[in-house]
Amino acid sequence: MAYSVTTQTPASRITAILGVILIVVLLALPFFAGRGTIQDMFFILTMLVLAQLWNLLAGYGGLVSIGQQAFVGMGAYALFGTVILWGFDPVPSILFAGVAALVIAVPTAFFAFRLNGAYFAIGTWVIAEVVRLLVAQWKTLGGGTGTSLPRDATRDMWFVETIENTLGVRSAAARDILAYWLALILALATIGGIYWLLRTRRGLALAAVRDNTEAAKSVGVDAGRMKWIVFLSSAFGTGLAGGLIYMQKARISPDAAFSVTDWTAYVIFIVVIGGIGTVEGPIIGVLVFFALQSLLADFGSWYLMTLGVLAIVIMLVAPRGLWGLLSERTGLHLFPIRRRLSGGKLTTSEE
Amino acid sequence: MSLLQTKDLVAHYGDFQALFGVDIELNEAETVAIIGANGAGKSTLMRSISGVLRNDAASVAFDNRPIGGQSADEIMSLGVAMVPEGRKLFPSLTVEENLLIGTYGRKTTGHWNLKTVYDLFPILAERRNNPGTALSGGQQQMVAIGRALMSNPRVLLCDEISLGLAPVVIKDIYKAIPQIKAAGASMIVVEQDIAQALAVADRVYCMMEGRVTLSGTPDSLSREDIHNAYFGASH
Amino acid sequence: MIWVDTIIQGILLGGLYALFAAGLSLVFGVMRLVNLAHGDLIVMGAYLILVLVTLLGLSPFVAVFVAMPLMFGLGWALQRFLLNRTLGDDILPPLLVTFGLSIALQNALLEGFSADSQRLPTNALTTASVEIGSITLGVMPLLTFASAVLVIVGLNQLFYRTEIGRAFRATSDDATTASLMGIKPANIFATATGIALVIVTIAALYLGLRANFDPNIGPARLIYAFEAVIIGGLGSLWGTLFGGIIIGVAQTVGAAINPEWQILAGHLAFLIVLLVRPRGLFPRAND
Numbered sequence: 001m002a003y004s005v006t007t008q009t010p011a012s013r014i015t016a017i018l019g020v021i022l023i024v025v026l027l028a029l030p031f032f033a034g035r036g037t038i039q040d041m042f043f044i045l046t047m048l049v050l051a052q053l054w055n056l057l058a059g060y061g062g063l064v065s066i067g068q069q070a071f072v073g074m075g076a077y078a079l080f081g082t083v084i085l086w087g088f089d090p091v092p093s094i095l096f097a098g099v100a101a102l103v104i105a106v107p108t109a110f111f112a113f114r115l116n117g118a119y120f121a122i123g124t125w126v127i128a129e130v131v132r133l134l135v136a137q138w139k140t141l142g143g144g145t146g147t148s149l150p151r152d153a154t155r156d157m158w159f160v161e162t163i164e165n166t167l168g169v170r171s172a173a174a175r176d177i178l179a180y181w182l183a184l185i186l187a188l189a190t191i192g193g194i195y196w197l198l199r200t201r202r203g204l205a206l207a208a209v210r211d212n213t214e215a216a217k218s219v220g221v222d223a224g225r226m227k228w229i230v231f232l233s234s235a236f237g238t239g240l241a242g243g244l245i246y247m248q249k250a251r252i253s254p255d256a257a258f259s260v261t262d263w264t265a266y267v268i269f270i271v272v273i274g275g276i277g278t279v280e281g282p283i284i285g286v287l288v289f290f291a292l293q294s295l296l297a298d299f300g301s302w303y304l305m306t307l308g309v310l311a312i313v314i315m316l317v318a319p320r321g322l323w324g325l326l327s328e329r330t331g332l333h334l335f336p337i338r339r340r341l342s343g344g345k346l347t348t349s350e351e
Numbered sequence: 352m353s354l355l356q357t358k359d360l361v362a363h364y365g366d367f368q369a370l371f372g373v374d375i376e377l378n379e380a381e382t383v384a385i386i387g388a389n390g391a392g393k394s395t396l397m398r399s400i401s402g403v404l405r406n407d408a409a410s411v412a413f414d415n416r417p418i419g420g421q422s423a424d425e426i427m428s429l430g431v432a433m434v435p436e437g438r439k440l441f442p443s444l445t446v447e448e449n450l451l452i453g454t455y456g457r458k459t460t461g462h463w464n465l466k467t468v469y470d471l472f473p474i475l476a477e478r479r480n481n482p483g484t485a486l487s488g489g490q491q492q493m494v495a496i497g498r499a500l501m502s503n504p505r506v507l508l509c510d511e512i513s514l515g516l517a518p519v520v521i522k523d524i525y526k527a528i529p530q531i532k533a534a535g536a537s538m539i540v541v542e543q544d545i546a547q548a549l550a551v552a553d554r555v556y557c558m559m560e561g562r563v564t565l566s567g568t569p570d571s572l573s574r575e576d577i578h579n580a581y582f583g584a585s586h
Numbered sequence: 587m588i589w590v591d592t593i594i595q596g597i598l599l600g601g602l603y604a605l606f607a608a609g610l611s612l613v614f615g616v617m618r619l620v621n622l623a624h625g626d627l628i629v630m631g632a633y634l635i636l637v638l639v640t641l642l643g644l645s646p647f648v649a650v651f652v653a654m655p656l657m658f659g660l661g662w663a664l665q666r667f668l669l670n671r672t673l674g675d676d677i678l679p680p681l682l683v684t685f686g687l688s689i690a691l692q693n694a695l696l697e698g699f700s701a702d703s704q705r706l707p708t709n710a711l712t713t714a715s716v717e718i719g720s721i722t723l724g725v726m727p728l729l730t731f732a733s734a735v736l737v738i739v740g741l742n743q744l745f746y747r748t749e750i751g752r753a754f755r756a757t758s759d760d761a762t763t764a765s766l767m768g769i770k771p772a773n774i775f776a777t778a779t780g781i782a783l784v785i786v787t788i789a790a791l792y793l794g795l796r797a798n799f800d801p802n803i804g805p806a807r808l809i810y811a812f813e814a815v816i817i818g819g820l821g822s823l824w825g826t827l828f829g830g831i832i833i834g835v836a837q838t839v840g841a842a843i844n845p846e847w848q849i850l851a852g853h854l855a856f857l858i859v860l861l862v863r864p865r866g867l868f869p870r871a872n873d
Contacts, residue, residue, distance in 0.1 A: 064681050066622075111857055114864040115816070117677040118620030122812045123860075126853055129809065133850040260805065265689055272682055301693035308690030315683050316671055403762060423765035432766070439763040443755040452752050456768010502768070 015334040026184055030167060030177040038173075038180045042248060044290050045183035049190045049241045050263065051270040051282035053234040056194050058268075059277035060206050061230040064117075067124030068264045070108065070131045071101040071235045073257035075242030077135050080252055083153050085140065090149065091158040094182070094243040101239020102232060104131060109231045125260065132258035146253025154250055179248040186244060190237055195279055195335055197233075202226055261304070272311045275321025279335040284323045354379045354537050355400070355431070355506050360410045360419075362395050362561075369395040371561045375539075377506065382528070382538040384552035386545050388581060392561040393541045394436050397510045400539075401433040402426040413506070428456040432504035436511045436541075438495040440483035447479040449494050453501035461503030462534040468497040471527055489520035496524070500531065507536045513544050525551060545577060557581055591721050592842045593835055598723070600814075600834030601731030602796070604827040605789035606807050607814035608737050609782035611826045614815065616758050616778040617673060619680050623688040625808030627783060630691060631657055631790030632799050633699055636706060646706045650791045654784045661783030666776035673775070688804065695801035706794035730792045734830070737785055738823045744781075745823075754778060806849075813856040819866030828867060832859070 030038060050068065057063045078100030082093040108127045115123040136144040155171060163174040197203045206226050242263075246252050256262070266289065274285020289307075296303040318325050326332065355377040362370040370392050377383050387393050398404045400411055402423035411419035418426055427433075432453070440449050450468055469476035472493040478486060483494055492512055499507055513521040521544070528551050532538065542548035549555065549569040557565040557580035565572065565580030610624050621627075631653065638649035668687075672679035714725040745751040753774055757764040761771040793799055793807070810833055817832050818825025833852045840851020859867065 058678065062677070064678065066685070111860055114860055118622075118681055119812070119816065121622070121681055122620070122809065123816075125805075126809055126813065126856060130850065130853045130857070133853070137846065261689075265685070268682065268685060272686075276678065276682075301696040305690045305693040305697065308686040308688070308693065311686035312668070312683050312690070315679050315686065316668075319679060401766060403766070422770070423762075424768045424770045427766055427768040435763060435766060439760060441756040441759040441763070443759050444752060448752050448755075451749070452756050452764075452767050452769075455749065455753055498767070 009333050009336050011332050012334060012336045023188065027181070030163075030180065035169075035173045035176060038176050040290070042176065042180045042183050044286055045180070045187045046241050046245050047266065047270060047289065048282060048286045049183070049187050050238060050267045051274070051286055052187075052190050052194055052279070053237045053241075054264075054267045055271045055276060055278075055282050056197075056230055057234045059271065059281075060198065060203075061227060063227060063231060064121045065112075065124040066121045066260065066264050066268075067108070067112075067126075067128035068238055068267060069258045069260050069262070070104065070124070070128035071238035072242035072245070072263040073128075073135065073254065074104050074131060075101045075239030076246035076252055076257045077138070077141060078239070079243035079247055080141055080147065080149065083149055084147070087153075089156075089158050090153060090247045091178075091182070094240055094247065097243025098236045098240040101242065102236045105232050105235030108235070109228060113227065113231075128258060128260070132254050135258070136254040142253070144254060146251070146256070148252075149247070149250040176248065179244065182244055186237075186240060191279065193233075193237075198279075202229070206230065265304075266307075269307045269311050271321075273314055273321055275323030275327075277320070278323050278327070280327070281321050281323040284326075285321065288322065353377060354381075354414065355539075356412045357396070357400065358410055358412065360396070360399055360406060362392075362399050362404055362406070369561055370399065373558075373561070373563055375556050375563065375566075377537055377539055380532070380535070380537055381553045382532055382540060382551055384548035384555045385539060385541045385558060386543070386548050386555060386577075386581065387558035388543070390560075391558040393558055394510055395561075396558070397433065397436075397508050397539070397541055400426075401431060401508055424456050427502070430457065430502070430505035431508065432457075432499035432502050432506070433508040434492075434495045434499045434510060434512060436514065438488075438491045440486075440491055440494055440498075442482060442484040444483055445480050446475055446483050446486065446494055449483045450475075450497050450501055453498035457502040457504075459503040463500040463503050465501075468500055471500075471530060472497060487520075489516050489523065492516065492520075492524055493527075496527065496531075500536075504536055507531065507538045509538060509540045511541055511543065513542065513547060521547065545581070559583060588842075592838050594721060594723065595727065596835030596838035597831050598727035598731045598834070599838060600827070600831030601727070601734035602789070602792055602830070603810045603814045603833050604734040604830030605730065605737060605785065605792060606811035607818075607826045607830055608734070608741060608823065609785040609789070610808075610811045611815045611818075611821070611823060612741060612785070613779055613782045615821045616754050617775045618758075619669060619673065619775075620684070620812075621669070621779075621782075622681065622684040622808065623691055623804075624786070624811060625806065626688050626691040626695070626804035628786050628790050628793060628807050629799060629801060629804040630695060631783075631787045632706070632794035633695060633704070635787070635791055635794060636704055639707060645709070646791060646795060650787055653787045653790075657783040657787045658780040661786075662776045662780035664783075665779035666772060669779065670772050670775055688808075692801050692804055699801060701800055701802065703798035703800040704794070705798050706791070708795060712795055726792070726796055730796070733788055733792065734827060737788060738827050741781075741785075741823050750774075750777065810852065813852065816866055817856060817859045819869035821870035822866070822868040825866060825868035832856075 029041065054065065054068055057065050075097035079090065079093045079097045082088040082096045083090050108124065111127060112120050112123040141147050154175060157175065157178065159178050160171060160174045163169070163177050164171060167174070167177065169177070198206070205223065246257060270285035270289045271282050273288055274283065275281025292307070296306060314321055353376040357373055357375050360370055360373040361368065373396055375383070385393050385396065395404070399406050402421055402425065406419035408417040408420035413429055413431060418429065441452065444452060450465060474490055475493055475497060478490065483491065486494065496512065512524060525547060540548060540551060552569060554568055555566065555572060556563050557577060559580060565576055606628060610621065613619050613621055634653045634656065635646055635649045638644055638652050639646055644652065668683065669680065672683045712726050715722050716725065745754060753764065753769050756767065757769055757771050757774045764771055813833050814826055814829035817829030832855055836855035837848045837852040841848035
């Protein structure tokens, strides 16, 4: 049967088919699922986006950022700003959220790239704090106490009326469905985009940088440029997610939007538990995270303590996370980057 | 009865096997030279004996005790000191501190102390407060030898002490060896410079591709034997 | 004259930040490890002193000496059994493990002590002040600053005058060669973290005496400590004191202009130094 050379694995072909089916089901979900499910799915999808983007930074780029809340918060505030100050519709304002995050990512990278390794991590955190403190000075957007989206802006949001009429739901539920669809599109675009990036020549160089510091040296200038590309694209995506999350919440404050726990700690735990440096890892991780949260969220600080300890244990005994364990046992690769990666190392070392 | 002995010693770097059953022996008050080309496994042998690479317990014996499974710091405290390849001085320490740190794991009152090491290499006394790495290659080698002597080891392992040094400097360093022997240390000297090795050694082992290919006293070995053992018989 | 006063208060505040930072600087210097739980360990130290004060009826200044050996033991064990396993070429394990530790510790403290803010009991000494000319200086800030200077002098003596200090430096240079000297790198690292936590305990004393604390303030202390270390230049202990002073002065000057700008001004001072001197003001030569 094996008469053609292919880069796919049998599992990846089955994944593709199952993936298409899954996407169709997810798109159609609002037609048969209740509002609670839609809200849960919105949470899962937006956390998945944040996790994929952090994984791109840390797992592939070696850039361990603890300052992703800067981009979530900046994106969210940019959305509120364009809606409240300029009277834009919230839906297109999500794009401004991404752009605003991108804009602050440039000086952030400029400063943080001067720091190495662990110090880069804390450096990004400092900058996120600076952005939070500056935004808290922005009195028109509520200063330290925050503000809400105007009611007419949320009521008249694009597509909401169509959804109300088509699905026969009330306005609030229609807004959740809209947010869910947008989150689904963002998640698919993020996974697709990262998968595409990792399979380009540059992406392969990136993987080589992560796998082998010697290779990193031979890649030279390209590695520096790759760091910028990865950092900026991750900031843009994180800003979009931040805008979307707070469009759905419709209420913002600096402490919530720039929360290191919500937007960075949870995200790190998702990626570490699922498996850092893989596309599959964050998907597994977000599902485990959601399950744990549903089970343990009532226990408050015990829950976070458990997550912290779990992350430590996984980092020590299975540094490639749950997906790494599964993939080792079964040889399963749903997103086969790895086998193309070995070819990639050869091309980069020839340069 | 030998002081130090390896028995069927093997070593691996990941999947790569570097030593294939090496048996050598060092007797009390003896100097043994190990010669061989680059990649013959000489340095790996030194790293195995000193504990930088761990082995099966039984594959290295010191004083008839198995030490193959012990860590480098434990083996050092038993009295096996190493002058590592490339000298490896500590850049943050001065010359004198580099010498003093040599006693960290083993405090003794033998022949060697700061004063006697400075007598052996007077130039080091002049430069005692310089950072170790500010010295010339030859002087750095003197510090590395002195550092190992400071603990009055019963066995001194010298890994490639002439590598990268000018001939006149090598001569200076080798002049110290009879004094080190006289003070009572048994030595294993790893050398690529065959003439130098034969001059100081009581016995010689020649290694090739991770195995001992020849051994004997310097007088008993012909040039041709050594040549064959060094490069392989086909040359 | 008000500005002179502000700046002097800032310098003294810098002593507190230098105390926060000295342990971080020590651990980084010896084993290139950045402990993201450092701030939470300071807060934990403050709670430990509080417990000793409450249970045994000790003065905080006595309790701190009881806490020190406990914290040393904790640091030693933490490094020996957990953090040593994360050291290596890959930067992810130490970062992610200490981050997990930070979150776990914060929430353990929340569970044990609730989110209510606490303070170590003060006495006449801690609220006293001295007048020098027209400037009034609190005894507490003076004591903090003096302790910071003492800690840094002590660490320098330890590093450059003792055998264990030589072993610290040698292991930091090259752990494998150090083991050939009979040094056990794993124990050296554990000892370094133990000492770092003794300093953390001193920092915790002043943290708890000078202001309220609660389980959530650890990360901010980590950030101040980190800024002081970077401004001073990695591996330079006097640089760390100087870095702490810069942050302290920036904060008091910022607060004098507008109380809301206190923290922001400290961060901005850090960013400016990072911009002008990326390797800090007193970088170590070989690094």
